[in-house]
Amino acid sequence: MMETSGTGAPKLTGRGAARRWELFEELVTLLIGEGFARFTLDDLAARLRCSKRTLYGLAGSKEQLVRAVVVHFFRRATGHVEAALAAESDPVDRLAAYLRAVAAELAPVSPQFFDDVAAFEPAAEVYERNTRAAAARVQQLIAEGVAAGAFRDVQVAFAAEVITSVMVRIQQRQVAAATGLADAEAYGHLAELLLHGLVR
Secondary structure, rough: OOOOOOOOOOOOOOOOOOHHHHHHHHHHHHHHOOOOOOOOHHHHHHHOOOOOOHHHHHOOHHHHHHHHHHHHHHHHHHHHHHHHHHHHOOHHHHHHHHHHHHHHHHHHOOOOHHHHHOOHHHHHHHHHHHHHHHHHHHHHHHHHHHHHOOOOOOOOHHHHHHHHHHHHHHHHHHHHHHHOOOHHHHHHHHHHHHHHHHHO
């Protein structure tokens, strides 16, 4: 999970900026908890107890608003995951901390949100880009562990390809469909498999 490029939270400046930021955070909480496909702007305005004009102050359309929420969610999650990683120095602990932090960030997110993201191309593209960045980060952590002698001498590129395939399947909702696991649960199981397979 890495910070995405492109627009995240709307640029909130001027009068009422603090209230608009608070409103945007409420919107993020609402959408990751319940999804977004079924909501109209009127619905969102009613749930957030604001006017549609206020929502248009955050983004020009529902589609732009949704994309901003998805980018913001992953950018915030990345900050938390990287903080958890920075707190560890041992290669085994670093890989474990990274994957478990990803799982922890995804845990509060509803399956409906992920289903809606998968069905909405601009949001799916953001999730996919973050997934591939996360897979690259995992490859880097495995390479560091092999170099330090903490992990078995695996073929890092192959291990990374396998991990990337699983992470992409999680992102595309294929793992959820096949196993019934939520994305966070799938990442937790991936962490256990990796650690048991890599540690000497």
